[in-house]
Amino acid sequence: MEAVGKVSEALEYIHRVRGCFYELHQLTGQADFYFEDAAEMLREAGHTELADLLRTDVVGRNLLPGRWTFQIVEEFDDTYYFPVLEAERRIRGELMAGRRHVYESELKEQRRTRGRKAHESRPSDL
Secondary structure: OHHHHHHHHHHHHHHHHHHHHHHHHHHHHHHHHHHHHHHHHHHHOOOHHHHHHHHHHHOOOOOEOOEOHHHHHHHHHHHHHHHHHHHHHHHHHHHHOOOOOHHHHHHHHHHOOOOOOOOOOOOOOO
16 A cells, blocks of 8 residues: 555656646747747837847747647657556556545544544545
């Protein structure tokens, strides 16, 4: 059970990593649109050379060689994230009958005060 718990905990970190990749994707994409807006503003203000610098050297630029951020996210998913998910599901399926958060469930039972409001083991509608 402890080993399965470690795998589940590691997976939680990988979910966070994936979120960071999406944050990178969204922040970089938004910045790209701001650079484009700035280029247009510079052009309208008569700074054509600086506008061209942004428009040709910055807007639409790859973050890594040959890759925009969406491609990085997709490669992460295919190369790492989905295989990790599958490994965790298989381990949990074979050793815990597919149950998730077994360690946490047992911990909850140890730490809750039975019969006390807001210490119920399950929601009342289950």
